[in-house]
Each structure stands twice: as structure tokens, then as C-alpha cells.
Amino acid sequence: MDTTNSFSKKISRRDALKLGSIAAMATTATMVSPQKTIAKPVEEKKDSYNVSKHGTIDEIYNIDPKMQRFDQANSAFCKSILGDFGVIPLKPNDNPNMKNAFMNVVFATGGYNPISQEFNPHLKAQKPGHSDLDLALDTGALALENMTGSALARVLANESGPAMPLADGSLLPISLYKQQVPFPGQFNKYEKQHKFESPKDAAYAIKKAAKLYGADLVGIAPFEERWLYKSEVYLPMDVNGNPIKEHVNPFRQVKFDFKPKSVIVLGFEMDYEAYKTQPSAIGAAATSMGYSQMMETSVRLAYMIRRLGYNTVHAGNAVGISVPLAIQAGLGESSRMGLLVTEEYGPRVRIAKVYTDLDIELDKPKTFGVKEFCEICQKCADACPSEAISKAVKTTDPENKPKNDCNGKGVDKWYNDHQKCMSFWGENWGECAVCISVCPYNKIDMWHHDAAKSVTKIPGLRRLARTFDEIFGYGKAGSEKLMKAYWNRRI
Amino acid sequence: MNLDLLLLLFFILGALTSIGVYEILKLKNKYVIYWYNWLLLASGLSLLVFSIAWAISSVIEFENQAAGVGLLIFGGMALVCFSIATKLISKKGNEKL
Ligand code: SF4
Numbered sequence: 001m002d003t004t005n006s007f008s009k010k011i012s013r014r015d016a017l018k019l020g021s022i023a024a025m026a027t028t029a030t031m032v033s034p035q036k037t038i039a040k041p042v043e044e045k046k047d048s049y050n051v052s053k054h055g056t057i058d059e060i061y062n063i064d065p066k067m068q069r070f071d072q073a074n075s076a077f078c079k080s081i082l083g084d085f086g087v088i089p090l091k092p093n094d095n096p097n098m099k100n101a102f103m104n105v106v107f108a109t110g111g112y113n114p115i116s117q118e119f120n121p122h123l124k125a126q127k128p129g130h131s132d133l134d135l136a137l138d139t140g141a142l143a144l145e146n147m148t149g150s151a152l153a154r155v156l157a158n159e160s161g162p163a164m165p166l167a168d169g170s171l172l173p174i175s176l177y178k179q180q181v182p183f184p185g186q187f188n189k190y191e192k193q194h195k196f197e198s199p200k201d202a203a204y205a206i207k208k209a210a211k212l213y214g215a216d217l218v219g220i221a222p223f224e225e226r227w228l229y230k231s232e233v234y235l236p237m238d239v240n241g242n243p244i245k246e247h248v249n250p251f252r253q254v255k256f257d258f259k260p261k262s263v264i265v266l267g268f269e270m271d272y273e274a275y276k277t278q279p280s281a282i283g284a285a286a287t288s289m290g291y292s293q294m295m296e297t298s299v300r301l302a303y304m305i306r307r308l309g310y311n312t313v314h315a316g317n318a319v320g321i322s323v324p325l326a327i328q329a330g331l332g333e334s335s336r337m338g339l340l341v342t343e344e345y346g347p348r349v350r351i352a353k354v355y356t357d358l359d360i361e362l363d364k365p366k367t368f369g370v371k372e373f374c375e376i377c378q379k380c381a382d383a384c385p386s387e388a389i390s391k392a393v394k395t396t397d398p399e400n401k402p403k404n405d406c407n408g409k410g411v412d413k414w415y416n417d418h419q420k421c422m423s424f425w426g427e428n429w430g431e432c433a434v435c436i437s438v439c440p441y442n443k444i445d446m447w448h449h450d451a452a453k454s455v456t457k458i459p460g461l462r463r464l465a466r467t468f469d470e471i472f473g474y475g476k477a478g479s480e481k482l483m484k485a486y487w488n489r490r491i
Numbered sequence: 492m493n494l495d496l497l498l499l500l501f502f503i504l505g506a507l508t509s510i511g512v513y514e515i516l517k518l519k520n521k522y523v524i525y526w527y528n529w530l531l532l533a534s535g536l537s538l539l540v541f542s543i544a545w546a547i548s549s550v551i552e553f554e555n556q557a558a559g560v561g562l563l564i565f566g567g568m569a570l571v572c573f574s575i576a577t578k579l580i581s582k583k584g585n586e587k588l
Pocket residue numbers: 383384385386387388389420421422424425432433434435436
């Protein structure tokens with residue numbers, strides 16, 4: 001008997017339809033499961049295709065053993081706000097008298113820069129992405145960060161000052177400036193130390209708590225002095241935010257009043273849809289949310305660890321450089337644009353950290369081909385409005401030279417021109433982050449992007465991956481259509 | 492992300508897949524089908540389903556260009572597979588008596 005005939009007799013057209021639909025539904029359900037509604041897994045994700053683990057960051061990048069610690073005073077933001085980074089006119093008709101263009105970013109919301117005496121032209125024209133509605137969105141997002149200032153300094157972290165004792169024995173700092181500090185360190189730690197059965201158990205508990213407190217990624221790096229700032233910025237202000245006259249130098253040596261053993265590195269995803277509108281105040285709102293989350297989660301984790309009887313210092317961008325710590329903690333790799341690229345969200349993440357003396361199991365760095373892909377891709381460098389990103393193919397190419405003091409030296413990386421970058425921020429009266437937005441790794445967690453990302457790991461197909469990213473139309477930064485569409489879409 | 496919409500669209504996709512599978516199996520009654528024809532038909536159907544799934548997913552994330560180009564590239568590849576397969580299958584002498 002013909003097997004096909006018996007098969008078609010047994011399974012009618014209707015049955016086949018039903019079966020097929022059920023199968024497709026089952027596949028679909030796994031592909032599109034609403035991950036946000038399910039509790040975030042604590043167990044580490046199984047490494048996907050072509051991911052390599054390394055012992056230390058030095059196995060991945062060439063790092064000079066005599067490397068000098070980076071001075072926070074030389075970071076682009078500090079130089080822009082506290083130093084006089086000035087502005088490099090980018091186009092012939094740019095205003096060369098505009099001093100310290102970055103201050104436009106600071107005064108963007110108010111619409112008037114009292115230093116340069118200029119008005120925010122984009123706000124005046126209610127340009128898409130810079131309208132009152134857009135700037136209000138950013139103001140709201142930045143609210144928590146504004147109370148703490150974690151973008152620059154460890155304001156709440158170590159500046160306890162006069163403090164209010166709370167019921168759990170911790171101290172709530174009520175001053176921004178360290179005056180008579182009864183307990184140097186962030187908050188009063190609990191006297192009885194909780195003992196975990198093993199560093200692995202400690203890591204499990206801390207990671208679980210960090211995810212509950214809002215972190216999207218958590219990893220643990222060893223404490224290494226080389227990644228601490230040589231000097232850090234702090235805010236010599238009193239409770240009312242007035243400058244304390246006798247402390248005019250806003251930089252001081254980085255010190256701990258305990259011996260840190262490890263750094264818990266926290267990663268926060270920034271909103272994908274908002275980031276598609278960069279460079280705009282809508283995109284800036286996503287960044288600002290990231291900053292607020294950095295502070296919120298790191299404060300909570302620090303409180304928790306101190307309640308367990310251990311010391312902590314938590315920080316956003318302060319205390320030490322974040323990217324090498326995040327790499328060492330296994331969160332991702334460095335990239336051409338100099339930012340961390342994670343497997344999950346690409347470069348669309350913010351980083352916070354908690355330094356502690358708790359014994360905790362360390363994570364291992366991992367690579368998944370970012371450096372090799374960056375050598376071919378260069379999409380961020382092509383899209384950068386100020387041409388600040390290096391176009392050298394390899395980091396070892398002779399033209400890849402440090403541009404100014406903002407470049408930390410002694411590490412194998414691409415050198416970018418932060419002065420040019422900040423100048424564009426000033427021109428734009430707001431942040432930019434076009435580089436993050438256009439990066440092919442910047443995608444949402446959907447099955448088809450995972451498929452596309454795995455192509456970047458195959459040596460012969462990397463150029464194709466970059467070309468296809470372009471053909472498919474991803475990363476159209478600067479599009480006013482997208483800026484307008486942000487408010488019009490009903491999701 | 493509109494999950495209901497996504498599930499509904501993928502349900503339709505499931506239905507289309509089923510029809511595709513059913514139609515391909517029906518061919519076996521009429522023609523002798525060699526292994527390479529099966530391979531072409533299976534690849535064609537997988538590519539077709541993939542292209543539709545890609546397009547739907549892209550529309551859901553408002554990437555209309557990605558949807559269109561994906562449909563064109565993967566759908567086009569599916570059509571090529573189908574047309575070669577049908578040419579080979581319907582060759583003279585392949586009909587079942
Ligand atoms: S933020 Fe903008 S200006 Fe700065 S490097 Fe990135 S793309 Fe260039």
C-alpha cells in the first residue's frame with residue numbers, strides 16, 4: 001500500500017492545519033515569551049555560540065603593567081564642566097566665542113546659557129526631539145540622579161556628614177559634604193557579620209538581590225587599584241547646595257576606609273525605542289533613567305551589604321573607571337567607541353558599582369568577537385556627527401594615537417577625541433549617543449536579532465553582517481521622523 | 492510589544508505552514524520526488540516561514556525597512572528554491588502512473 005495515501009487518509013487537511021498551528025504556536029510562545037513579566041533569572045545564562053571565557057582582562061587586551069591610574073579630572077565630563085574644555089568649532093559658521101559649550105547641555109532645559117548668554121535654538125524652534133515635552137521627559141527621568149549626582153561624584157556614597165540614625169541601625173546622610181564623619185564609609189554597617197557558607201553562596205545572594213533592586217546585569221570583579229581614579233571629584237557643598245568656601249578644590253585623592261576585595265558591577269539597559277531617536281532629549285531621557293537606576297540600585301545593594309556587616313562604597317561613574325571592571329566582571333567587551341558592549345543589549349547600558357570587603361565569588365571575563373567585528377564595522381565612526389571616533393582599522397595602527405588627556409593610556413584600545421564629542425553635545429544642547437544608537441549590537445531581545453548577532457561571531461561573515469545591518473535600515477540616527485514618531489506611536 | 496498581536500500573527504503563520512506542508516505532501520501522490528527535491532522544498536518552506544516571521548517581528552518593533560528587505564531577501568530565496576524544485580519535479584517522466 002502507498003504510505004502517502006494511508007498518511008493522507010489518516011490525517012485530514014483540517015487535522016494537518018490544527019497540528020501545524022499548534023506546533024507554530026508552541027515555537028512562537030518560546031520565541032516571544034514576555035521575558036519582562038517573568039522574574040529575572042539569577043543563574044547565569046548559558047553561554048551562546050562562540051563565547052570564550054578568560055582568566056583576566058589582561059588575557060584579552062594588552063595592558064601596560066606600568067600604566068598610570070586615570071585621573072577623574074581628565075574625564076570628558078569633568079573637563080567640560082569643571083575645566084575649560086572649550087569648544088572646537090565644527091563647521092565654519094559655528095560660533096567660535098561660545099565658551100565651554102558643554103554648559104549648553106547643563107542649561108538646556110531652562111533654555112538659556114547664562115555663561116555664553118545664548119538661548120537654546122532647538123527649544124526656541126520646538127524642534128522635534130528638543131521640544132518642551134521632550135525636555136520635560138528628560139527632566140523627570142533625571143530627577144533621582146539630580147538628588148544624588150552620581151554622574152560625577154560619590155555624593156551619597158561616602159559623604160555621610162551629620163546623619164540621621166534609622167531604625168535598622170544605618171545612618172541616613174543629610175549633608176552632601178563630609179564634615180564630622182562618625183563612621184567613615186557610606187552608612188553605619190551592622191555589627192554582627194553574616195557568614196555565607198561559601199563565596200559562591202554570597203555571589204548568588206548578592207546577584208539575586210541586585211536583580212530584585214533593578215539591575216539587568218550583575219557580575220563580580222576583583223578589586224584592583226589600577227582601575228581606581230588617581231583623584232576623584234567631589235562636591236564641596238553644604239546641605240543647601242552652597243559651595244563651602246574653604247574647600248575650593250573639587251578633586252581629592254581616592255581613599256577607602258576599609259580594604260575592598262571585590263567590586264559588584266551592575267548593568268542597566270536603557271530604553272531601545274527612546275535611543276532610536278538620538279541625538280535628542282527623548283534619547284537623553286533614557287540615559288537619565290539609566291543614571292537614576294544606577295544610583296537607586298547601588299544604594300540599595302550597599303545598604304543591604306552593610307546590614308550584613310560588611311563595608312561598601314557604591315558609585316555611578318565615580319571612584320574608578322567602569323568599563324574595565326565590567327569587562328573583568330564578565331558583562332561584556334570593549335569596543336571601537338570605547339564603551340562596554342554586552343551580549344544582551346550591546347552598548348545600550350549604564351554601569352554602576354559597589355566596592356566591598358565581602359568574600360564573594362568572582363566572575364570571569366568573556367569575549368564574543370566584538371573587537372574583531374569593530375575592526376570591520378566602523379558604523380559608529382561613520383555616523384558620529386563630530387568625527388570623534390577613530391577610524392583606524394586596528395588598535396595597533398600607527399594613526400590610532402591618544403588625542404588628549406581624556407584618553408587613558410597604556411591600554412590596547414581605540415583612541416577617540418572627547419573634545420570633539422563634547423563640542424557636538426554643546427552644539428546640540430543635549431547629549432548625543434548616536435554611536436550607541438547605530439551600533440549593530442544595539443538591538444532588542446528578539447529571536448531574529450539573536451540570529452543576526454550570531455553572524456558577527458563568524459569570521460568570514462562579519463562584513464556581510466555590517467552591510468546587512470545597513471540594508472535592513474537599522475540605526476537611522478538623527479531622524480526627525482523617529483523623534484516625532486516617539487510620541488505618536490500607541491504601543 | 493503587542494504580545495496578543497504577535498501570537499495571532501504567528502498563529503496565522505502556523506496555519507500557512509500547515510497548508511504548505513500539506514500541499515508538499517500532496518505532491519508525492521502525483522510525482523516521484525527525489526531527496527534533493529525534498530531538500531529544496533523543505534528549504535523553500537523554511538525560508539518562506541522565516542521571511543514572514545522576520546517581517547512580522549520587524550513590523551512589531553517598528554522597523555519597516557527591515558521587514559520589507561527581509562521579506563524580499565528571504566522570501567526571494569524561498570521562491571528560487573520553490574521554482575527550481577517545481578521545475579525538477581514536474582520534469583517529464585516524474586509523474587506517477
Ligand atoms: S556621543 Fe555623538 S559625538 Fe560623541 S562620540 Fe558618540 S556619536 Fe560622536
